[in-house]
Each structure stands twice: as C-alpha cells, then as structure tokens.
Amino acid sequence: MPHDIRVVTETELRELVKLDLDLVNVVEQAFVALGRGDVIMPPIMSMELPQLNAEVDAKTAFIPGFDGFALKVSTGFFDNPKRGLPSLGGLMTLLSATDGAVRAVFLDNGFLTDMRTAAAGAVAARHLAPETVTTAGVIGTGLQARLQMRAAHLVRPFERVLVWGRDLEKATLCAADLGRDIGVEAEVCTDPAVLMKRAQLVVTTTPSFTPIVQAGWLHPELHITAMGSDAPDKCELAPEALARADLYVADSAAQVETRGELRTALERGVWPGTPVTELGPLILGAQPGRNSARDTTIADLTGTGAQDTAIATHVFARLGDAGTLIST
C-alpha cells in the first residue's frame, strides 16, 4: 500500500526540537503512561561487539493513546574518536500505532536520545527535588552535563551551578557554557564532595565504572539524579547510597536491576530488597515521593523506550514541511 514516509536529518531535527517545557511535559506523559501500567515495552535488545569495542541497542515501547511508536537503534562505537568520528549514533523509526506503517525515519545520530534523556532529568527533578533549589551541581562535563542543567533549570530555576569533572579544563569550559546558556553563576568545584555539600540538586552524567559520589556525602535537602549508568558495569554512586537515601526511584525497576545503579547495590548485598519505587507511579501519586524538604532522594535513569516513543511522536506532530518526503 503506497504511503509517504518522512526522512528527517539531524540538522533538520535540531531546528525543530528544543529543550523546553513542552518537551519535558511530553516525556513526563511517557512516565505517566508507564505508571499506569499500560505501556508495552519489551526488554532492550543489546548486541555487544567486543572485537570492535562497540555496542548496539534497540528500544521500543507502545503507549496507548499515542499515534505512533518509535523503534530506536543506538550505536556506540567507542574507537570512533580515534578516527575523528563521534562514538554515538543511531536513528529512530516512527511507526503508525494504527496500521504499523513506517511514518518517519529520524536520522538523528542520537540527538533525540540526548534530548529525551535531558527531559527525563527535568521530570525527575520536578517531582523529586526540594521545592527550592538555589544551587545545582553537575558531575561530568560532557553534552549531558550541559543538557541536564539546562533541563533542570526549567523546573527548578536555581541561581548557581557547580561543575566537577576529572579534567579541570573541560570543567572550566562546561561551567562557562552553562553560565552563559542558562544565565546563572557558574563555578568549577575541584572536589566533588564540596559540590555535593553545597547543592540541593545534583545530576551525575558520567560513563564511570567506579562510584564517584560517596554515601557519606548525602545530606538533607538534596536530590541526586544519576543518569550516566545505562549499561551493565557502569556505576556513579556508591552502592550504599541507595539504601541510605530516604527514597530511591527508578525510571524502570526492571532496567535498573541490570543497567542502573541498583545492579551494583544488589551485587554487593547493600540493597534491603524492598520493591523499587518507579518514577511513573510516583508522578501519579500511586507510590510515595519526597516527604519533606529535608529528605534525600535519588533518581536512577537508564533510559526507556517509552521516552523514545514520546519524543518521536512529539517531533512528528511538529514536522510541518521538514525533511524529505519519500513516496513508497
């Protein structure tokens, strides 16, 4: 059956998709649907290619009420930088939720993933961070460090951002960018413990394999979002921190067991085994959230197919004439 398919490049997508409250709200809808339990989301398909130092993941999710659903391919070819190429890539396909037909192909090279990941950080901050955040902090100095702080500022308009990274030069650059882009005071911290102490909202954005944030650094009136760990063996928080917090929340309980911060905590036997609170039910009020301003909370985000479906549908609705129309 002939139909038209829109093929949209990364450059075109960057014109269309901005990190704003609209996007945060769309991604929040994905979590709400997950919370209702009516999302169909199979486990991530993951292909490790050790001989290439590479990994390929596919994610999908069907959200009732959304016109379409995404199937996303993410690539990580970690030797690419040696050849002057970016490590991460991939594309999203949007299929019709009515008849399964391909509606659009977003050749985004991971851009939409970056955006929906940042938006999820804002959703976590909106529902978990103390009402008043004057100082935010970010661990890591890459693209997500920038995006996560911009997204967090949409829901918690902090006055000051602190940046820590292993590389002082990169941290300095990141702080300069954040100060300019968000229009807040920006400082580099040379000690992550100091950053933690001063902030009410911290986002960890590193691909670390060993904990950076120590359990002893937790303090009242703090929310931490750990979004760097998205694969087995990655870990940003000391595993003891999870149980020590007043509340530990996952984007997907099933995923954090194998890909998130919980994996290490379970392995070390430092998680009491209580069922993990999920962000969706928490937003819906079906599971308890922050009790008081003084609580310490942690959100563990591994990235869900539901977020991909949310952003892909959002983008499709605002495509206008963008992209190349392919008639099949």
Added chain:
Amino acid sequence: MPHDIRVVTETELRELVKLDLDLVNVVEQAFVALGRGDVIMPPIMSMELPQLNAEVDAKTAFIPGFDGFALKVSTGFFDNPKRGLPSLGGLMTLLSATDGAVRAVFLDNGFLTDMRTAAAGAVAARHLAPETVTTAGVIGTGLQARLQMRAAHLVRPFERVLVWGRDLEKATLCAADLGRDIGVEAEVCTDPAVLMKRAQLVVTTTPSFTPIVQAGWLHPELHITAMGSDAPDKCELAPEALARADLYVADSAAQVETRGELRTALERGVWPGTPVTELGPLILGAQPGRNSARDTTIADLTGTGAQDTAIATHVFARLGDAGTLIST
C-alpha cells in the same frame, strides 16, 4: 559527522533484488558464519500488541567479514486486511560494521524478509533434500508458497509441483502461477497426505496453529522444510514427526525452542532431548547431514537476523544509483 545515507523504497528494491542463486549463496554465507560460531546475534526483540491484534519484532546480527549489519523491524498488524492494507510491513536499516554509521534505510515493507526467507529454504533444500527431486510439494498458497517453490527449483530442478491449501480456489491459483513461473507441471492436491506421499521435497508455508503434516505421513526419500512457524503457538508439523525423522535441523537451535516446531515437541515431551543440529554447522560438515537418499529429513526455519544482515549487505553492494541520497 556528515555522511550520505541511501533511502530505498520497496519499488526500487524489487528492481534490484531477484530470487536467484546469487541470493541463495549470500544467505548460505550467513548460515556458514552462524555455523562457525562467530556471528553475534542477540535474541529477537518482540513486542506483542494484543489490543491491536499486532506484533512488532526486531532482529539484528553481526557477521564478521560483512561490511555492514542490518537491524530489521517487522510489523504484523493482522486487522489491516479489513482496511484493505497488508498485514506485514517493516523496514531494514543497514549500519556500517566499521563505525556504526547508518548507511542505508530499506523501506521494503517486508519484501527483503520474503526474499531472504525463500533463499533460506533453498539453502536447506540444497543441503538436505535428496539429490534427485522429481516432485516437490508446497503446503500453503500464499506468497511464500510461490517463493519457496521458485527458490527450491534453483537447487533441485523438479519436474512437478503439487499444491495443497485449505482454500481450493487459492490452491488452483497458486498452482497456475507456479506452473507458469517455474515452467513445470503443477497440480492441486485436495489431500495433503497424498501431496506428502508423492513428493520428495515439501515446504510448509502456513501460519497454522495446529499441525497439518502428520507423523505417519513421513516416508523415505523425503525432505520437509517447515518455514511457517516463526512465533510461539504456531505449528505446522505433528510434534512426533520431529523425532521420527532421521534428522531434524534448525536454523537456530535457540529460536526453534521458542518459535519453531520444536517448541510443541518439547511441550508434549516427544523430543528425546538430544542437541538440535543446526543448518550452519551441517553445511560446514561439522554436524552430520543426510546419510542416504532414503533418509527423511526436516528443516525448521524461524528466520534469523544473520539472514537479514546477509541480504541487506548484498543489496547495498548492488545499489548503484538507486534510491534517494540523504546528506546528513
């Protein structure tokens, strides 16, 4: 990093890809690689959408030595025919095996899957059917019935084809098509037992949920390829037939346990539990195949991501100027 991506429609692909020995040989290479054990092929990602009477599958596989690897999305929206739309659809993405970049998007609506599935039937027939096949038979009257017989004729140039289907009119049409397209005698059989008795090579191509081929119909000098069952609950052969044959061969031992004919046999306890021979090692001579002309053999094909990678790479190599070039 800007690069060019080729987007190719079904119409363009149909011009490029023919069911010939070249294609059979390419798909055979995929099985050889599977047989060598060096293919990386994660389990199929499957999303059931019962409220829509639909299913979405994703498959991928990395074959060392191939320039690219495919990630395929297959859709089955089984209420589509009520709206005048085909049930099956989907697309294939070809990614570079060097840097993971998207090289091509094949908007094939399942056409390449049809072709690689037929080619796999020919690979099975080449390595398992008796050397001399004068009469071939096909159970089912759809597209794969036609393609499987055309593919089988490439490797076993039979003189006569028998067709059985539940619907006599469709069977008559299918036989007429086959007679004309292959240039052989074509007959409709009203009794599948008679078809089985007269043929040395039978391919079952139905989406049946109950066995059509009974174990008592097996006879010497026969090869059966069952390619219809590709999902849990489907079943074309009586489960007792598997152990009764001299040899039962799977495209993927892991897949036939959950999606192929073996599933029912295991469930009913009529499979002796011996390790399942796979087509790849058999082609390589690492596992025994047919011992004599009088053997009865069965091949169970569920469809592998390795076949998708094989056909996608094959198509990409012969693209020429076909398709739309998208510069990212």
